[in-house]
Amino acid sequence: GAVVSQHPSRVICKSGTSVKIECRSLDFQATTMFWYRQFPKQSLMLMATSNEGSKATYEQGVEKDKFLINHASLTLSTLTVTSAHPEDSSFYICSARGTSDQETQYFGPGTRLLVL
Amino acid sequence: GQNIDQPTEMTATEGAIVQINCTYQTSGFNGLFWYQQHAGEAPTFLSYNVLDGLEEKGRFSSFLSRSKGYSYLLLKELQMKDSASYLCAVMDSNYQLIWGAGTKLIIKP
Numbered sequence: 128g129a130v131v132s133q134h135p136s137r138v139i140c141k142s143g144t145s146v147k148i149e150c151r152s153l154d155f156q157a158t159t160m161f162w163y164r165q166f167p168k169q170s171l172m173l174m175a176t177s178n179e180g181s182k183a184t185y186e187q188g189v190e191k192d193k194f195l196i197n198h199a200s201l202t203l204s205t206l207t208v209t210s211a212h213p214e215d216s217s218f219y220i221c222s223a224r225g226t227s228d229q230e231t232q233y234f235g236p237g238t239r240l241l242v243l
Numbered sequence: 244g245q246n247i248d249q250p251t252e253m254t255a256t257e258g259a260i261v262q263i264n265c266t267y268q269t270s271g272f273n274g275l276f277w278y279q280q281h282a283g284e285a286p287t288f289l290s291y292n293v294l295d296g297l298e299e300k301g302r303f304s305s306f307l308s309r310s311k312g313y314s315y316l317l318l319k320e321l322q323m324k325d326s327a328s329y330l331c332a333v334m335d336s337n338y339q340l341i342w343g344a345g346t347k348l349i350i351k352p
Contacts, residue, residue, distance in 0.1 A: 234332070234340070
């Protein structure tokens with residue numbers, strides 16, 4: 128089946144620093160990637176949708192200058208949390224949708240971010 | 244390797260009961276999640292099981308057997324709005340989510 132990886136799996140950083148999270152589709156080409164954040168036992172909250180080669184579409188309430196998304200290739204999207212604060216501590220999950228199957232999203236394992 | 248198996252697609256009738264199974268093999272276990280995802284929407288949290296047994300929440304129930312590496316989601320009194328994909332995910336020893344491919348549930352009148 129289709130595999131999506133994320134790196135790093137967990138990161139601890141100081142307040143004010145920036146953190147980059149990578150999302151890769153390992154064995155398929157992903158025209159669309161989604162970034163979610165999740166608080167414990169809560170639903171995934173969609174942050175943004177990124178299409179390869181174009182600007183990401185952000186959901187209402189998500190600051191695009193704080194959460195920078197780049198989808199430079201069909202297998203890689205990155206989320207950069209700029210000037211991270213403790214309230215940004217969360218579980219960030221990406222998913223990818225392939226070119227051949229527009230209905231199915233394949234989810235990554237998640238990245239746990241802790242901002243001190 | 245780590246693996247989550249669930250059926251690709253199931254069909255059921257409005258008003259009936261359906262059980263969606265999920266089997267898993269993971270390195271460690273820190274709980275099993277069920278999510279519902281309607282087309283074009285973000286997954287919605289349904290349940291979290293970390294201990295063996297049945298958890299009931301309204302029309303939805305989730306069961307876990309850690310010794311068997313098995314869970315099921317039971318949906319009762321099916322409604323047309325229950326047509327969706329149901330995702331099973333296990334959190335492993337590193338607190339990473341291992342996702343099943345999802346089960347597409349089709350409800351017929």
